[in-house]
Amino acid sequence: MALMVGARVLARNLLRPWSRLPDAVPGRTGPAAGGGDGVRCFGSPRVLVETDPAKGVAVIKLKNPPVNSLSLEVLTEFVISLEKLENDKTFRGVIVTSDCPGIFSAGLDLTEMCGKSQAHYAEYWRAVQELWLRLYLSNLVVIAAINGVSPAGGCLISLTCDYRVLADNPKYSIGLNETLLGIVAPSWFKDTLVNTVGHRTAERALQLGLLFPPAEALRVGIVDQVVPEDQVHSAALSVMARWLAIPDHARQLTKNLMRKPTADRLVKQRDADIQYFLQFISRDSIQKSLRVYLDKLRQKKG
Numbered sequence: 001m002a003l004m005v006g007a008r009v010l011a012r013n014l015l016r017p018w019s020r021l022p023d024a025v026p027g028r029t030g031p032a033a034g035g036g037d038g039v040r041c042f043g044s045p046r047v048l049v050e051t052d053p054a055k056g057v058a059v060i061k062l063k064n065p066p067v068n069s070l071s072l073e074v075l076t077e078f079v080i081s082l083e084k085l086e087n088d089k090t091f092r093g094v095i096v097t098s099d100c101p102g103i104f105s106a107g108l109d110l111t112e113m114c115g116k117s118q119a120h121y122a123e124y125w126r127a128v129q130e131l132w133l134r135l136y137l138s139n140l141v142v143i144a145a146i147n148g149v150s151p152a153g154g155c156l157i158s159l160t161c162d163y164r165v166l167a168d169n170p171k172y173s174i175g176l177n178e179t180l181l182g183i184v185a186p187s188w189f190k191d192t193l194v195n196t197v198g199h200r201t202a203e204r205a206l207q208l209g210l211l212f213p214p215a216e217a218l219r220v221g222i223v224d225q226v227v228p229e230d231q232v233h234s235a236a237l238s239v240m241a242r243w244l245a246i247p248d249h250a251r252q253l254t255k256n257l258m259r260k261p262t263a264d265r266l267v268k269q270r271d272a273d274i275q276y277f278l279q280f281i282s283r284d285s286i287q288k289s290l291r292v293y294l295d296k297l298r299q300k301k302g
């Protein structure tokens, strides 16, 4: 039942005409993130989309302060934005970045996984799955311009991209640090990392919950390029131009060849994966770990 509610909510959101989204910011024009006139902006307050139709490129900027945590709303709005871009043949590439200074994304929203109902957990997890599937199998060239720290789910978002550019700032670490929270990266998080850095590096990184600073991130291959902070966007645009020089059909079929077997593993057992998540996240010991971790984050300030 819970799964059906979750699916219905997501389906309703996905099918809702864009212009009727409650938070939509339709058709605003503004200075280009990549420069030039004719840039149009749409999206929602939490997921801004700047499009440059002449270049065929869009920029998705996550804006969920203070830390760009991936709440249910963010996940849903992200999927809707992506789908809109996929369906518009004007666009061939998208850059994913953050509008929150110093933070790419703090990962999954811990408050969505702590002290909530089973129905809520199921709805939330389906939304996490949906975003991963959409990003991982996107026909667009997807480039991450990582302009801040990027733990766990934040790292996962960038791992689904075709290429990762990280700003060279020692504070901007990246990795799947789930074990440090007393939780476990699900198998498809693990697969995405293994496909990027190889089995041994992934095993060590996952067990130890490693967060790599830029130089090390580049060395292990969890990012493809490290550039000075003020050049992240321009570097992402240069990389985009190179990837867009490849004929779409050949690149897309190749991407599919590389990624579909991994995605299919989740697609074939999506409901079972949700049940697994429900059992895991509802355990008293896991809820306790999450509460302790959240309290530590909150007390940091005091």
Ligand SMILES: CCCCCCCC/C=C\C/C=C/C(=O)SCCNC(=O)CCNC(=O)[C@H](O)C(C)(C)COP(=O)(O)OP(=O)(O)OC[C@H]1O[C@@H](n2cnc3c(N)ncnc32)[C@H](O)[C@@H]1OP(=O)(O)O
Pocket (backbone or CB within 6 Å): 066, 067, 069, 103, 105, 106, 107, 108, 109, 110, 111, 149, 151, 152, 153, 154, 177, 178, 181, 183, 184, 185, 186, 187, 276, 277, 280, 281, 294, 297, 298, 299, 300, 301
């Ligand atoms: C056997 C197989 C089992 C399978 C089952 C699978 C189960 C596994 C489930 C899920 C996988 C989980 C994935 C995740 O992504 S979990 C999230 C991991 N994220 C982190 O560890 C990052 C935590 N945050 C930080 O380290 C820092 O906040 C920061 C470095 C990102 C930013 O630091 P700073 O600028 O100093 O900000 P604050 O720490 O002060 O935070 C501000 C504010 O934001 C709150 N907050 C931070 N992160 C999160 C978050 N991820 N979710 C929700 N809220 C967050 C923080 O608590 C502060 O709140 P406030 O005090 O109320 O203002």
